[in-house]
Amino acid sequence: MNFFMQLLVNGICVGFLYGISAMGFVMIFKSSSVLNFAHGELIAIGAFLFLVLVTWAQLPIALSFFITLAGCFALGFIVERLFLRPLIGEPLIFVIMLTVGLAAMFKGLILLIFGGNLHTYPRFLPASLGIDYGPVNIPPVYVATLIIGITFLVLFGLFFKYSSQGIYMRSVADNQRAALSLGVHVRRVFALSWAIAALVAGMSGIVLGIINGINVHDLSSIGLKVFPVVILGGLDSIGGAIIGGIIIGLLETFTGGYISPSLRDVVPYIVLVFILMVKPYGLFGLVEIERV
Amino acid sequence: MEDNILLQINNISVVYSDVIQVLKGVSLTVEKNHIVSLLGSNGSGKTTTLKAISGLLKPENGKVTDGTILYSGEPIQNQSPETITRAGIIQVLEGRQPFKYLTIEENLRVGTATRWGKPYRQDIDLVYRYFPALLARRKSLAGYCSGGELQMLVMGRALMAHPELLLLDEPSLGLAPLVVKEIFRIIKRINEEQGTTIVLVEQNANMALQIAHTGYVMENGKIVMEGRALDLIENPDIKEFYLGMAASGDSRSYRDVKSYRRRKRWL
Numbered sequence: 001m002n003f004f005m006q007l008l009v010n011g012i013c014v015g016f017l018y019g020i021s022a023m024g025f026v027m028i029f030k031s032s033s034v035l036n037f038a039h040g041e042l043i044a045i046g047a048f049l050f051l052v053l054v055t056w057a058q059l060p061i062a063l064s065f066f067i068t069l070a071g072c073f074a075l076g077f078i079v080e081r082l083f084l085r086p087l088i089g090e091p092l093i094f095v096i097m098l099t100v101g102l103a104a105m106f107k108g109l110i111l112l113i114f115g116g117n118l119h120t121y122p123r124f125l126p127a128s129l130g131i132d133y134g135p136v137n138i139p140p141v142y143v144a145t146l147i148i149g150i151t152f153l154v155l156f157g158l159f160f161k162y163s164s165q166g167i168y169m170r171s172v173a174d175n176q177r178a179a180l181s182l183g184v185h186v187r188r189v190f191a192l193s194w195a196i197a198a199l200v201a202g203m204s205g206i207v208l209g210i211i212n213g214i215n216v217h218d219l220s221s222i223g224l225k226v227f228p229v230v231i232l233g234g235l236d237s238i239g240g241a242i243i244g245g246i247i248i249g250l251l252e253t254f255t256g257g258y259i260s261p262s263l264r265d266v267v268p269y270i271v272l273v274f275i276l277m278v279k280p281y282g283l284f285g286l287v288e289i290e291r292v
Numbered sequence: 293m294e295d296n297i298l299l300q301i302n303n304i305s306v307v308y309s310d311v312i313q314v315l316k317g318v319s320l321t322v323e324k325n326h327i328v329s330l331l332g333s334n335g336s337g338k339t340t341t342l343k344a345i346s347g348l349l350k351p352e353n354g355k356v357t358d359g360t361i362l363y364s365g366e367p368i369q370n371q372s373p374e375t376i377t378r379a380g381i382i383q384v385l386e387g388r389q390p391f392k393y394l395t396i397e398e399n400l401r402v403g404t405a406t407r408w409g410k411p412y413r414q415d416i417d418l419v420y421r422y423f424p425a426l427l428a429r430r431k432s433l434a435g436y437c438s439g440g441e442l443q444m445l446v447m448g449r450a451l452m453a454h455p456e457l458l459l460l461d462e463p464s465l466g467l468a469p470l471v472v473k474e475i476f477r478i479i480k481r482i483n484e485e486q487g488t489t490i491v492l493v494e495q496n497a498n499m500a501l502q503i504a505h506t507g508y509v510m511e512n513g514k515i516v517m518e519g520r521a522l523d524l525i526e527n528p529d530i531k532e533f534y535l536g537m538a539a540s541g542d543s544r545s546y547r548d549v550k551s552y553r554r555r556k557r558w559l
Contacts, residue, residue, distance in 0.1 A: 171405075181348055182450070
């Protein structure tokens with residue numbers, strides 16, 4: 001029972017993290033229908049930026065955290081401006097191939113600067129953050145993950161539901177032509193969705209770095225894990241991304257714990273295939289509202 | 293007289309994808325605070341004319357290749373829709389095009405995009421005054437509303453932007469006669485109370501000419517007839533071919549149709 005609870009908690013935390021990384025991915029897809037293959041690299045950039053600020057520049061943790069988020073936000077903006085914007089109006093497949101190219105470029109740059117070795121952050125999370133309650137023992141980092149994740153989720157939920165800019169972003173995702181006819185700055189919306197996606201990716205990069213250590217290959221492969229998560233949750237549902245993430249996280253930890261650690265990367269995909277056979281839009285994907 | 297002109301289109305040609313010419317020298321004048329209706333059969337270029345004004349040709353790979361569109365004296369042809377909407381021209385697209393997964397009220401809020409950050413509460417109340425049907429459904433998703441409600445929604449959404457010039461593309465499309473009547477009554481009211489200048493593209497010539505000040509008839513990418521709405525309603529050709537009444541009330545032979553064809557070439 002003890003073991004079970006432990007796996008459950010770990011699974012939920014890891015899954016939450018997958019879900020949050022997937023959220024950025026979904027945001028880009030929703031606004032511009034672009035599948036971003038460079039998502040894992042954005043995660044890695046966030047982790048390494050934080051590493052630089054904390055270990056090389058020796059800045060305080062909180063400050064580094066905010067600078068990293070701001071840096072990622074700016075990076076997303078710049079990437080959209082420099083690489084994506086010239087391709088607006090071109091066939092989507094060109095844009096998607098461009099993100100593949102971006103992925104290779106980012107990964108190459110990181111390898112060039114930091115090499116392929118495992119880096120670690122200094123331990124900075126206070127042990128008192130951990131929860132030790134009977135059979136459940138949650139290490140501090142997972143508690144931090146949950147707190148950060150839930151905060152971001154609530155913030156983004158409020159942003160998309162109530163702020164004007166959030167509503168404009170949703171309108172572009174919904175009907176781009178109509179949004180254009182009302183004067184919504186569609187290119188600005190694209191830029192903003194890249195910026196937010198990069199910010200979220202950077203944040204999950206930091207947390208993943210704390211849990212597993214920082215290694216380019218590991219972090220960028222998380223980008224691939226985003227695919228089963230978003231397909232499971234429904235490509236266009238932000239809430240679905242979180243729940244899809246938690247399901248994949250739980251599947252992974254339970255297979256790892258009860259069956260075999262070497263199967264943990266395979267079983268989620270097997271389950272994914274079965275779920276898609278029953279629900280082809282994913283669990284929470286928008287089923288077209290047919291009446292117009 | 294010159295000061296009264298809000299929009300002046302001089303002899304524009306529009307080409308899609310560099311090869312398909314849709315408008316061949318269209319000129320029209322829209323006076324301030326007037327309703328101008330643009331009539332014509334399918335494919336005659338009415339919608340393209342509206343899109344040329346609003347800048348929405350661009351995303352469809354269309355271009356104004358010739359002529360000028362002057363809005364308050366400034367050329368606006370081939371500008372981006374962001375610029376044109378901010379100058380005060382809002383187009384209501386054909387076929388309604390709501391944001392299906394946004395609620396009615398969120399749909400209305402998208403209308404504030406041209407003046408982001410400014411207060412909008414009063415405008416929402418104004419829209420609900422014009423379209424009380426929307427108030428009852430403000431929290432429901434637009435995707436589940438009826439055609440009439442959606443038409444009111446998209447017009448209200450456009451009003452949120454405080455347009456000086458409102459371009460309406462077939463607001464009566466697919467609506468029940470009673471709803472159409474209601475919609476036209478509201479269009480007239482908006483024009484009178486808000487002073488909004490309106491260009492109205494319609495198939496329903498009768499309704500359109502009743503509320504309009506002036507009218508234009510298009511065929512094959514050209515303007516073939518223009519005049520005061522009152523005169524157009526009385527025009528025998530319009531009567532026969534758009535209002536469905538025989539000119540003299542009796543014989544309607546094929547020969548008459550041919551005579552109209554001949555006339556058309558002259559116009």
